[in-house]
Amino acid sequence: MRILIADDDLVSRRLLERTLVSQGHEVTAVGDGLAAIAALLAPDAPKLAILDWMMPGATGLEVCRQIRTRPAPYVYVLLLTARGRREDVVTGLDAGADDFLTKPFDALELRARLRPGERIVDLQEGLIRAQEDLRELAIHDSLTGLWNRGMVLDQLGRELNRSRREGRALAVAIADLDHFKKVNDTLGHSAGDTVLREAAGRMRTAIRDCDFIGRYGGEEFLLVLPGCDGITGLAVAERVRSRMAGDPVRAGEALLPVTMSIGLAFTQASCVGPDALVQAADEALYRAKAAGRNRVAEPVSVEGAATEVTSGERAPRKEEP
Ligand SMILES: [Mg+2]
Numbered sequence: 306m307r308i309l310i311a312d313d314d315l316v317s318r319r320l321l322e323r324t325l326v327s328q329g330h331e332v333t334a335v336g337d338g339l340a341a342i343a344a345l346l347a348p349d350a351p352k353l354a355i356l357d358w359m360m361p362g363a364t365g366l367e368v369c370r371q372i373r374t375r376p377a378p379y380v381y382v383l384l385l386t387a388r389g390r391r392e393d394v395v396t397g398l399d400a401g402a403d404d405f406l407t408k409p410f411d412a413l414e415l416r417a418r419l420r421p422g423e424r425i426v427d428l429q430e431g432l433i434r435a436q437e438d439l440r441e442l443a444i445h446d447s448l449t450g451l452w453n454r455g456m457v458l459d460q461l462g463r464e465l466n467r468s469r470r471e472g473r474a475l476a477v478a479i480a481d482l483d484h485f486k487k488v489n490d491t492l493g494h495s496a497g498d499t500v501l502r503e504a505a506g507r508m509r510t511a512i513r514d515c516d517f518i519g520r521y522g523g524e525e526f527l528l529v530l531p532g533c534d535g536i537t538g539l540a541v542a543e544r545v546r547s548r549m550a551g552d553p554v555r556a557g558e559a560l561l562p563v564t565m566s567i568g569l570a571f572t573q574a575s576c577v578g579p580d581a582l583v584q585a586a587d588e589a590l591y592r593a594k595a596a597g598r599n600r601v602a603e604p605v606s607v608e609g610a611a612t613e614v615t616s617g618e619r620a621p622r623k624e625e626p
Contacts, residue, residue: 308331308351308355309334311336311368312357312360313337318336325415328419345372346372356368384397385406386407387408448501448520449504449505451520452518457529461527475533478567481594483563485497485523488500496559501524508549511544546600550563550565566601568586568591573606590602
């Protein structure tokens with residue numbers, strides 16, 4: 306365990322350090338209270354501290370009070386003192402110390418008094434990990450590892466605001482796997498899951514670093530393409546489509562040709578909300594399906610109140626990277 310020791314007495318500090326190292330700990334040693342405060346408030350600081358009561362700069366009590374003003378992470382503090390009077394113990398506990406060690410210390414007692422501290426530090430680390438896992442679960446789709454629907458819609462809102470501020474275009478694409486129900490019905494849900502995961506992986510490699518992709522529904526994915534108008538958005542969407550159609554997907558014994566249809570909408574107007582964009586992309590997706598699938602529909606420009614559909618020839622495809 307990583308432990309901070311603060312003691313102005315060099316001999317006592319060295320002895321403590323040597324004892325802790327021999328017990329398997331990793332030690333940072335400082336000689337005054339201010340250095341102790343700085344070390345304990347630093348990012349990734351040790352979560353266990355042994356503080357001398359009397360030190361220049363700041364006393365052990367003052368160090369305790371300082372670090373207790375910060376809610377997390379918790380630092381377990383052993384106060385090192387020659388004092389053993391009851392009122393001193395009360396003062397130390399009031400300042401936020403967890404336990405005491407009297408000088409001169411005994412190595413076995415030191416080990417015993419550190420044990421509750423190690424338990425608390427381990428417990429805290431477990432809780433932090435669990436909290437991070439929960440956060441991951443709350444924003445990701447567990448099957449594909451992509452953002453989930455709520456998260457990608459949040460991201461769309463944020464990117465739309467940013468595009469407004471910067472006066473840039475933004476495109477949204479909805480990609481839907483063609484005839485996906487057939488995969489589930491004929492080969493089972495496990496094959497269906499394999500196809501979804503593979504589709505997610507391929508789409509991820511086909512988009513740009515600045516793009517966002519989330520699982521929007523069963524076999525539907527939402528792509529947020531910052532800075533894209535109809536032409537550049539179409540290039541990204543077309544790359545996604547061709548990456549999917551390029552090679553068949555292996556699901557168990559079967560080798561399945563999998564394609565997707567994509568609807569694309571973009572805007573440059575400041576008054577367009579996320580719902581209008583998604584709806585326009587959804588309607589475009591419907592047209593791509595109706596026109597025979599495995600295609601990107603003509604991009605739709607969403608211009609606030611009046612919706613104008615761009616016409617004319619398809620933009621040329623960008624080269625595959
Ligand atoms: Mg001292």
